[in-house]
Amino acid sequence: MRWLRFTLLAAALAIATVRWPPGLRAAGFAPVFLLVPALEIGLVAPAARAAALGWILGLPLDLLSLEPLGWHAFLFAAVAYGLARLRGAFFADHPVTRAVLGAGATFLVLVALLVRLSFAEPAAAAAGRLPAAILMSLLTGACVPLFASADRRFGLLRGFTEGSRRV
């Protein structure tokens, strides 16, 4: 049942990502929806499980993009694993902490995307996209405590958090 719930969640967020209306964007940008549960999983699940689930959440982005297959999956897995390993150093249950950690992790993912883009397409002027990366990081980070609240209410990630050490 937990995998069905998780698949439906990933599908809904993938649809939101590719069909998000322009009118609901902030300066033309939207949160990285599929990264939000990956960040929350990194804050509540064991490290290996967080990496695996992060990888699964990144895969739809790879399949629906011109980026190479596996790149988003790898980045999502890496940040989820990193958060799971580092969360002991933070009071991760506080919404502000969640938002800040989420924004920071998102920024790392977006910078990695830009670095790869700058090597693949040298004329892309990837450095000029840093303000966009900062805005998207803030938007995504703001979604993490909201998702955590929804998870507590509806049990979106129930079954994946057992065995974790919460702060």
Add this chain to the structure above:
Amino acid sequence: MPLLAPSRSNLKSLAAAPLRLLPAGSGTPAAQAEGWREAFEKLARENAELRERLFAKGDPGRLVPLDPAYWARNPLRIEAAVLARDASPFRGSVLISAGAREGVREGLPVVVGNRLVGTVAAVDGLTSRVRLLTDPGAVVWAQILSRGGEAEGAVRGTGGDRLEMERVAAGVPEKGGPVYTVGGTARIPRGLLIGTASRVEDLDRDGVAEIEVEPAVPLDEIGIVNVLAPPE
């Protein structure tokens, strides 16, 4: 296009056509040359006046030349709906509802009307992925029109909602000038409108203009597109 069988009267008529532009009574080669020169200057003045009028009216797009050889091949217009946008934050592509089964091939231009929005990057049986002009990997060779003439350069996507035109000598391009495809390939014809120059500067004074191009079609809002497929 079938050739008409040339006849003596056809050939005479064709040969004499340019002479109708000459003033009446011209006979000697020197007089003919002078007549040609005057006719050419008159046409050049009328052309410049027409350009000036269209630019002043804000409608210079009507000066964009067509590609008769391409359109004479009667390319297929494959209509497709945009199913989804690129999921990655810094890429610009869309998934459309036409694929190999409908005749879509890699590299074909994708248009809305006569305005270019991108090229086909990947093809499956029923769908295709179109790389939009705004994708950082998109590059199209183009020309920018201005009162003073035309200039060629490369139009590249930046990952945002604007395009940049590179390698254009400063002095010729001007703001508001239409930017269109140069063609020269079997697949992308000349004269597809790409956008309009929204900013033309040479801030570093190196003789190369920095040109920002606003796409002719708002690429965030496209719903139906056409893939132009000339017969192979």
